[in-house]
Amino acid sequence: MVITRYDLSRSELAELLEGEPNYRVDQVWDGIHSQHRDPADLTNVPKELRSAIETLLPAALTPLREVSSDNGGTVKQLWQLNDGHLLESVLMHYRDRSTVCVSSQAGCAMACSFCATGQIGFDRHLTTGEIVEQVIRAAQHSGDKRVSNVVFMGMGEPLANFDNVWSAVERINGDIGIGARKITISTVGVVPGIERLTQQSLPVSLAVSLHAANDKTRNHLAPINRTYPLRKLAEALQNYRRAKNRRISLEWAMMSEINDTDDAARELGAFARPLNAHVNLIPLNPTPGYSNSASRPDSIVRFRDLLESFGVNATIRSNRGTEIDAACGQLRAEQTVTVSKRSKH
Ligand code: SAH
Numbered sequence: 001m002v003i004t005r006y007d008l009s010r011s012e013l014a015e016l017l018e019g020e021p022n023y024r025v026d027q028v029w030d031g032i033h034s035q036h037r038d039p040a041d042l043t044n045v046p047k048e049l050r051s052a053i054e055t056l057l058p059a060a061l062t063p064l065r066e067v068s069s070d071n072g073g074t075v076k077q078l079w080q081l082n083d084g085h086l087l088e089s090v091l092m093h094y095r096d097r098s099t100v101c102v103s104s105q106a107g108c109a110m111a112c113s114f115c116a117t118g119q120i121g122f123d124r125h126l127t128t129g130e131i132v133e134q135v136i137r138a139a140q141h142s143g144d145k146r147v148s149n150v151v152f153m154g155m156g157e158p159l160a161n162f163d164n165v166w167s168a169v170e171r172i173n174g175d176i177g178i179g180a181r182k183i184t185i186s187t188v189g190v191v192p193g194i195e196r197l198t199q200q201s202l203p204v205s206l207a208v209s210l211h212a213a214n215d216k217t218r219n220h221l222a223p224i225n226r227t228y229p230l231r232k233l234a235e236a237l238q239n240y241r242r243a244k245n246r247r248i249s250l251e252w253a254m255m256s257e258i259n260d261t262d263d264a265a266r267e268l269g270a271f272a273r274p275l276n277a278h279v280n281l282i283p284l285n286p287t288p289g290y291s292n293s294a295s296r297p298d299s300i301v302r303f304r305d306l307l308e309s310f311g312v313n314a315t316i317r318s319n320r321g322t323e324i325d326a327a328c329g330q331l332r333a334e335q336t337v338t339v340s341k342r343s344k345h
Pocket residue numbers: 110114115116152153154155156157158186187188207208209251253282283284285286287328329330
């Protein structure tokens with residue numbers, strides 16, 4: 001596979017630029033990371049070196065399409081990787097800052113029935129460089145607005161691609177300069193991944209896509225639950241919380257009659273309370289392969305109020321980007337036109 005611009009560590013870059021003084025390596029490294037520059041724009045670096053870097057370290061992401069909604073506040077970017085696979089990332093602008101939602105895999109193997117990415121299946125893991133570059137491209141796109149938050153809520157299951165995701169996290173934190181707490185890893189509940197996360201020193205934020213708090217319903221919605229049932233998940237989360245002293249978020253996509261009943265609220269309450277977790281309620285977004293409808297707005301409010309009455313903190317997440325299929329669970333990196341794979345020599 002082609003090594004791309006952000007796949008190298010700093011020492012690997014130094015090796016590649018062998019013969020160049022240390023300060024040059026710093027200029028290049030800081031330029032492409034903390035200053036989000038393309039090699040061609042590293043004006044403090046001699047021209048020949050700039051073009052050498054461009055050739056030696058090609059970009060990982062070729063832009064194919066960009067669509068926006070919410071008056072430009074939500075931007076979905078479709079990228080092609082060097083081997084032809086596709087992925088999407090989503091940029092959400094707020095008043096004075098932006099959040100980027102990045103993908104960790106092309107496709108996803110978790111097969112959650114209601115999620116568009118799960119419906120298409122798994123293509124491959126993304127490399128560290130392919131993940132980091134999504135953040136850089138977002139920062140370039142945001143201009144004056146600082147990208148202050150990174151959420152691993154795009155395509156794929158980040159904890160199923162732990163090593164690459166974790167080196168990307170370290171790079172996003174240490175070299176791009178985004179605080180660990182402003183980096184959120186969202187998982188469907190890959191318990192060994194949560195256990196590994198517990199061992200790491202960077203205190204990233206953890207979100208868990210729960211959607212059901214009884215095994216029967218959860219087995220059906222998120223098949224990974226058959227491997228790591230709720231009891232195991234709760235134990236791993238309890239350990240994470242004790243080790244990190246961080247509040248965990250539980251994501252709950254609200255589906256009419258499936259998980260929006262009073263019983264479901266009681267089950268969720270019983271799961272969330274011992275964890276002191278925060279619950280995010282997301283109205284189910286439509287996807288091609290799942291016909292069940294979203295909960296009615298009044299059922300969502302009732303559900304939220306019930307949770308609050310059990311002493312569980314809950315918020316209803318405002319949905320962004322639904323009309324451009326950029327909202328939670330809608331990413332499927334679909335192409336309307338066929339683009340030929342890049343020729344390789
Ligand atoms: N695999 C990870 C990262 C993806 S995050 C995870 O599952 O957490 C995408 C979020 O959108 C998850 O919380 C997912 O459960 C949620 N989601 C998936 N399909 C959805 C849909 N149709 N409507 C609303 N949320 C959905």
